[in-house]
């Protein structure tokens with residue numbers, strides 16, 4: 001990756017180069033500033049925040065705010081901390097990402113390699129689903145979940161996110177598989193492999209980059225979703241809703257240090273996914289768009 | 293009934309018919325080449341034999357069993373694709389045995405078949421590599437190996453050499469021919485390269501616009517092309533076609549043409565049946581190698597006609613010298629020995645082997661003689 005960037009970089013004089021770095025570093029600092037504020041304030045006692053400078057490093061270091069945010073903070077009426085909600089989020093996000101990615105891959109496979117009459121229409125409608133705002137589907141979705149008996153449960157949230165995500169994942173995989181040579185599928189057919197065998201043995205092993213794109217996209221979207229969570233979460237609300245309840249509570253003193261720790265906790269999983277899979281993300285996006 | 297029967301097969305996409313009543317019977321051990329210009333339906337026909345495209349009309353039978361509707365994997369065929377279609381995530385060995393694995397062949401037998409074919413194709417040192425780590429020629433071999441391990445009834449090749457450079461293409465051509473001679477398998481081979489068609493085949497089907505124009509041995513196709521299309525498509529440089537009129541002289545039909553200076557000339561035909569065309573216009577077809585310098589003329593021919601004509605352009609090509617001149621207002625090409633002494637603008641005595649001449653009806657473009 002870095003070799004590729006250097007190859008394509010325009011060569012410049014050392015003065016321009018220094019100037020470029022300076023600008024880039026300034027930008028980076030600017031973007032990192034909120035993280036810094038969150039970080040330092042989550043390890044200070046509350047008195048240091050209310051009485052002093054938000055930007056200063058703590059004079060007394062403490063992990064107490066983190067412990068509180070995780071396990072004892074008041075969320076709504078219960079002093080449970082964010083822990084159970086974090087668990088809810090995990091229970092929701094893992095199956096939802098897995099299912100929507102697998103279904104998207106299958107859809108992409110069918111739409112490119114097992115084409116049928118009207119397939120472009122089907123794909124068009126799926127694309128269309130990417131542009132429907134969340135708010136429009138709230139009421140019909142509530143009705144459907146009610147009828148299915150899934151209202152206010154984790155499986156209900158999984159269903160909502162899978163349905164909403166399939167449009168995107170199908171788009172990704174369809175475009176990726178469109179450049180996959182059809183002759184390979186034909187060769188496998190002659191070799192005697194069936195529908196699933198071809199998918200499993202021939203296509204899936206080369207789908208790594210686009211699967212990463214799909215997983216990152218779905219993970220961040222589902223993890224960060226607030227609207228569906230607050231509408232359909234019921235008793236199994238996700239992390240985002242709990243964080244809101246923690247921060248927005250109007251009773252008692254505002255424990256900013258706990259809030260900061262909670263916010264970081266809520267952002268941690270997506271951060272982790274980006275760090276682990278981020279470099280494949282760009283690669284996968286490119287693979288889908290430009291060939292070769 | 294043949295080993296592979298294609299009976300009255302048609303193919304339509306919607307309302308467009310792209311193959312019209314194709315009828316070919318292939319005997320066991322034959323090497324049939326489907327040749328024709330781009331878009332004539334060669335690949336479509338091959339894919340129908342393979343079962344990758346549906347059959348709109350007629351039927352295809354392999355070893356007497358009608359296979360319309362039989363799944364590709366159950367037809368006992370193997371196919372080599374133009375792009376080789378090697379599975380990128382599998383090693384060469386896995387690529388070659390994938391078909392056997394899918395057909396439930398036990399591992400020891402797979403290994404045995406693999407080592408036998410790998411030795412035959414001299415790729416046994418490549419078995420652990422991925423296709424991405426192979427050269428074009430090696431990929432080509434692996435693709436053929438994948439077809440060979442299955443021991444199929446019919447091999448289907450779709451332009452397997454068109455991705456190789458010129459030299460390798462010639463080498464692989466010889467190799468395929470050798471393979472066919474030693475294994476004696478039935479092969480249907482698609483190409484748009486007429487030299488490949490001539491050198492490899494035992495029979496050729498020349499196709500154009502979804503019709504089989506002519507089906508025959510390479511010699512039949514070359515010497516007695518069924519129509520103007522086949523005559524010009526097969527052979528390089530192409531057959532010379534000039535407008536002429538049949539005239540009778542001493543009871544023998546002659547072709548009346550005019551040379552480069554506008555002087556009328558009469559070239560004696562060997563084919564007596566052209567007497568029926570006396571006074572009528574025809575298209576006279578002469579292959580470049582039938583027009584030579586007198587010393588280079590075919591000694592066995594009973595009908596060498598002298599033709600003095602003004603030389604237009606000479607193109608020495610190493611082994612031969614090609615001479616372009618005018619006949620009946622058309623540019624024609626003669627193939628001379630490399631050291632024939634011809635100079636542009638000079639009037640030269642050419643020898644025309646009229647025994648090899650072909651005549652076509654200008655209206656229907658069908659062959660009328662021989």
Ligand SMILES: Nc1ncnc2c1ncn2[C@@H]1O[C@H](COP(=O)(O)OP(=O)(O)OP(=O)(O)O)[C@@H](O)[C@H]1O
Pocket residue numbers: 305310328329330331332333334335336337484
């Ligand atoms: N899916 C399709 N829908 C409509 N027409 C098609 C389809 N596939 C092929 N054709 C048409 O069928 C004809 C034959 O195509 P085919 O691929 O068999 O040509 P070919 O002889 O193999 O040519 P080439 O040498 O370029 O490979 C072409 O005119 C093509 O446009």
Ligand SMILES: [Mg+2]
Pocket residue numbers: 334335336
């Ligand atoms: Mg083709």
